[in-house]
Amino acid sequence: MHTMLTKERERLPVRVDVATPAGSARRARRRIRPSTLFALAPMAVVVGVVYLGAMAWTVRLSTTSSKLLPTYDFVGLDQYERLFANARFLVSLQNMVVFGVLFIAACLVLGFLLAVLIDQRVKAEGLLRTIYLYPHALSFIVTGLAWQWFLNPELGLQRAVREAGFESFAFAWLADGETALYALVLAGVWQSSGLVMVILLAGLRGVDPDLWKAARVDGIPAWRYYLSIVLPLIGPMIVTATVLLAIAVVKLYDLVVAMTKGGPGIATEVPAKFVMDHLFERANVGLGTAAATVMLVTVLAVLTPWLYARYGSTSGRPA
Amino acid sequence: MTSAVVTSTDRARGGITARGRRPRRLTAGRIGLYAFLASAALFFLLPAWIMLLTSLKPMEEIRQGTIFALPLAPTLEAWAAAWGSACTGLTCEGISVGFWNSVRILVPSVILSVLLGALNGYALSFWPVRGANVLFAILLAGAFVPYQVFLYPLVRMFSSVGIYNSLAGIVLVHVIFGMPIMTLLFRNFYASLPRELFNAARVDGGGFFTIFLRVMLPMSTPILVVAVILQVTGVWNDFILGLTFAGRENLPMTVQLNNIVNSTHGVRLYNVDMAATVLTGVVPLAIYFVTGRWFVRGIAAGAVKG
Amino acid sequence: MAAVSVRDVSIAFGSMPVLDRLSIEVAAGEFLVLLGPSGCGKSTLLNAMAGLIDVEDGEIHFGERNVTWEEPKDRGVAMVFQSYALYPRMSVRENLSFGLRMARTQKAEIEARVARAAAMLQIEHLLDRRPSELSGGQRQRVAIGRALVRDADIFLFDEPLSNLDAQLRNELRVEIKRLHQRLADTTMIYVTHDQIEALTLADRVAVMKDRRIQQLAPPAEIYNRPANLFVAGFVGSPRMNFVEGRIEAPDGALVFRAGDRRLALDAYEFARRPAPGSAATLGVRPEHIGVLEAGEDVHAWSGLHVDIVEPMGADSLVWCRDGETTLAVRMAGEKPIAPGAAVRLVLDPARASLFDPASGERL
Known part of the structure; x- marks a missing residue:
């Protein structure tokens, strides 16, 4: 395999001369288009219909009085007023x-x-890394249920320590x-500090x-070395980790559903759950989509400065 | 210098000449370091350990409130119940239903999204089309947007073409939401290959799909492995999409698990709950422990998915 | 009293031995170069002196102090690294003063030392810049400056010039030499794989290979009287010529003979006298071979033809060949002789080297 490839590479310069004239190069590029477009069509459809289309649809719905079913009237920012009074x-x-x-x-510090x-250079580095990271392989549902049980007031940690x-x-x-x-x-x-x-260990x-x-x-001293010399060096990775965690915060849903169902009362309600409840259970599409739009704006507020700082000036390679 | 010369440091060490390996002094710092690492390990291990213990105990033992104690009479009854007869609402068929649903969702979702991601990444890297990179940028940004922003319109779209609450629907949704990260993975991988390779294949007369299938895909094994790991764990651990799109017949394991644990009527059977939870976590954990390094690469690359 | 004394030091990484009962003494104020190919253990030895790598066995003394178990910062060494290892995100001034501030040196003292080091290296105008704003040569000057402010008795250089291009390397080499002349009391130990650096800088060179010191001697001796085949081949560019042959004593006096070519060894200083009839490898540097045009000298080696001429500016390297035998000869001028010409060569036995081909040791 490898030798074949190098051979091909060696052959390249001779033939490339033939294809260099501008006219034939342009023709060659036009010829490739159909298959390329065919291959990229699914992506174009997903971006156009789902990412942009559905997003716009949601924003549009947030300006309607939709209840169980969507209606397409226009009530301005009424839903938002209602939302921020809720x-x-x-x-x-x-x-x-x-x-x-x-x-x-906590995730960053830990x-x-x-x-x-x-x-x-600790002993059993591989084992420790494996232990610290394994929760990340689990879903938030499993995580939430495990902790719900562990922190169960009647039979969990509290009771066990009292029994002891x-x-x-x-x-x-x-509770x-x-x-x-x-x-x-x-x-x-x-679940997430691993x-x-x-990310930081790679840095x-x-x-x-x-x-x-x-x-x-x-x-x-070692602590000074890490604080004054290493920390600035891995700064970009800390920023990346922070953005990832922040996005996870906005998306937070599964963990709440599994662990507290928003309770006790509404003590642990989160926006993502608010949206889901209003869209699919409380039959209030207008209010639900307005809340979803607020989530979208929140994410953009987190994301835009980061993306701008990272790719804005240099148009470098992503992640 | 002879050994008769006793230096100041020698004297300070009571006449013992410093020779050979520095004695391994267990400094306070070193002890603190291991103490911290060990307690961290305990913190990470404890919930899973408790979960496992609980799943092996009969309910009488659990009611005594000693979650740290080893089971006095270990039994797999809770596991059997969790697998075959635990109840979600009115039906009592256990979590096995969810397991097989998840498998049926997983297989087509992973195959399709990995292939599509590879194709996208390949096209983006080697066949520049005007506007393609803008599309890709939007796609990537879309990966950061919470699902809640897309869900309702998608539900309307899906029901208008009749795939809402169906296997096809949930698979399609996974392909859609897996696309950003899959494309990113393959695009970065192909961008790291020497461009001469592609040029050579083109000079030798290869077309778009020939080069993809004959040259690029065979070289992509490492990134394919990473992509598959990422997508398998991602799809398996999904909750919200399965809840919204799969429909009653196809609810994946996570949704089924949550239903079993959080909507039980009457007395809660914690041992069954924990057995079901462990069972649901076993698949991604097995992948994690078996693939190790690859998994780490995957989450580092795929951390954007969140 | 040696400034640095390494005694029977052994170091292993896991099961792989890197140094094997190595001993070396460095005099105060001496400039010692550790020279060798990569993997010979020279960097490991330097790091062990700095205390950055623990020894498995043996002792390291600095002057009267046994520092085998001492922390790097307490050893009174300063070190310069190949990758500069400047603290990023700190200005040059902060880079120079960071260690002193950590040691709670008086503020005025820090300023004085930084100013002195900056003046010595002519980096005063760079003091407020960040490392990322400096060129490679400037960065290495700053790194040397950071070592200077420590006022250490012992300077350790770990391939400091290897990341620089040829021109800068020459410039900084001169700079380091000047530095050593000004700091006459400072002991400098310098690791490199570049023989030019070794020969130009060193008071003594330790040529290392396979965990051992092959030869420890002043540069001229390393160059003129290499202790073994490895040193002979490693030091010198273009490489020394080697000819296989035998030692004979046809009329009492020893003669080196390869085929029908001979070299009388009356003028050769033997390290140990070989028995007549034993095999030997003759090593002659290209500049110690003369070319004869006409046939007046009976001892000259004949039957060779000019194969290739490589003009090298000031002189030319002439490759002379006869079947298997190839000898490189350094001649003055560009194109002193045409390819194909028949030549007769005169070898200088006083400046040649003889080795035992089996052990590689000098005869």
Whole structure:
């Protein structure tokens, strides 16, 4: 295989001269078009119909008074007014922000710590990496159910610790509307910080090993080395991880459904669940699509600066 | 210098000459490091361990509230019940229904989306068409947008052509939403190949599909493996799409699992719940443990999918 | 008292030995070059001196101190790396001062040292720039500056010029030499695979191969009296000519003989006298062979023809050939002789080398 390919490459220059004149090159390109277009047609349809079409449709529906079935009247921003007067939606938004800040911060700190510590030539590095990452292979449903059981106030962790003799031990986050959200954060961090670790570890392994040697000769303490020298170097990877986590926050749905169903009460409602409920259960398409549009805007607000910083100036290669 | 000369550092070490390997002092830092790594490992392992223990216990043991205790009378009854007779609402056919549904959804979804992604990536890398990169940029950006933005119109579209709540519908949805990441994977892979390779194949008279099938696909094994791993775990772990598009007959395992655990009437059978949960997690976990490095590559490349 | 003394040091990576009971003494103020092909262990030895790699066995002393177990920062060494290893996102000034600030040196002292190093390397105008805004040559100057501010007694260079292009390499080589002249008390140990760097910079060169020092000697001796076949072949460009033959003693005096060509060895300084009849490899550098046009000298090697002439500017390399035997000869001028011409060659026995082909050792 390999030798065949090199042979072909060697043959190339001779023939390329023949094909160089501008006219024949242009003709050749025109000739390839049908099959290329045929191959790219599915992508064009998906982009046009689903990504752009459905998105526009959703935005359009959010300006109608649609209930169970879509109607195509125009009520301006009525649905949005209603949305931002809706206690449940406001709680959802607030939850998203609180969850997002805690979840992202915890994932970044834990992921960074794990990556840095695992990079200290520890024993059983492979095993530890495998352990830290495996939750990421699980779905949010499995994650949510596992944690729901683990944190079960009557029979889970709290009871077990009390049985062991610590009678006053209290860890019933799921039962309390004030703390249920933190239980979601815990489960989310469990599922996602391994991913941050993998991304940052790849960054750490790309750092010139001579830098570490230079720092040791200079007598720079390890923590200072990581803070002042390595952290800026892997900055772009931290940003990438942050964006990924932020997107996951906006999309947060499965975990809530599995772990708390939005409860107790509406304590752990999130926008994605608000949309699903209003579209498919509460028969309020207008309000649901308005909430979906708010989600879209949120994602764009996160995404645009990042994409601009990353590809805007240089038009480099994605991810 | 002879050994008679005792240096200052030698003296400081009580006359022992520093020689050979530096003694492995277990410094406080080193101990702290391992302590942290070990407790982190415990944090990650504990929920899964509890899940497994619970699934092996009879309900009487569970009610004693000792989730950390090993089962006194380990039994696979809960597993059998979870697989064959656990109830979702009125039907009591176990999670096996969901398992086979997931398999039926998985196979065509993975094959189609991987092939389409390969084709797209190949076309984008080697056959530049005006506007194709703009399309690709929109597609990629679309991968970041929550499904909720697309779902309702898609449901309308699907029901108007009669594939809503059908196997074809859920497969098509997976192909659609898998397209950005699959295309990205293959585009980046093909872009990393030497362009001379493609030029040589063209000079030798290869056309669009000939070069794809004869030259590019045979070289794509590594990225094919990554793509398949990514898509298998992605489709298997999906919840929201299956819930919305698959229809009552085709509900995937995750949806079925959630129904079993979260909508049980009467007494909750935690051991059955946990057995069903473990069963649902087994497929992606098996892929993870078997493919190791490849899986890591996949999630690093596919992290955009989220 | 040696400034650096490495005693019986062994190092292994896993099961692969990298250094094997190696010993070397470096005098205070000396410039020692560790020269060898990649994988010979020279960088490992340097890193062990810096304390960046732990030794398995043996001791390392700096002056009177046994530093075998000491941390790199406590050894009083400064180090310059091939990849520069400048701290990114820090200005040149911060790069120079970071280590001192970590050691809580007085502010005025830091400024004085940075200013002195910057002046010495003529990088004052770069002090507020970032490494990414510097050229390769400037980066390496800064890296040397970072070593200078440490006021160390021992400087370690790990292939510092290997990432630079030829011209810059020459420039900085001169710079390093000048530096060593100014810092006469500073011991410098320099790892390279480039023999020109080794010969131009070193007070002594340690040629390494296969975990061992093959020869430790001043450059002239390395060049003129290589201790074995490896050193002879590794040092010198164009390469030394090698001719297989035998030692004979037809009338008492030793003679090297290859076929019907002979070389009287009266002027040769033997390291150890070989027995007549034993096999030997003769090594002669291209510049130690003379070309005779007419046939007056009976001892000249005849029967060779000019195969190829390579003009190299100041002189030319003339490849002379006879069947299997090929000898490179350095001649003054461009195109001193036409290809195909018959030549007779005179070899200088006083400057030739003889080796035992079995052991490779010098005779």
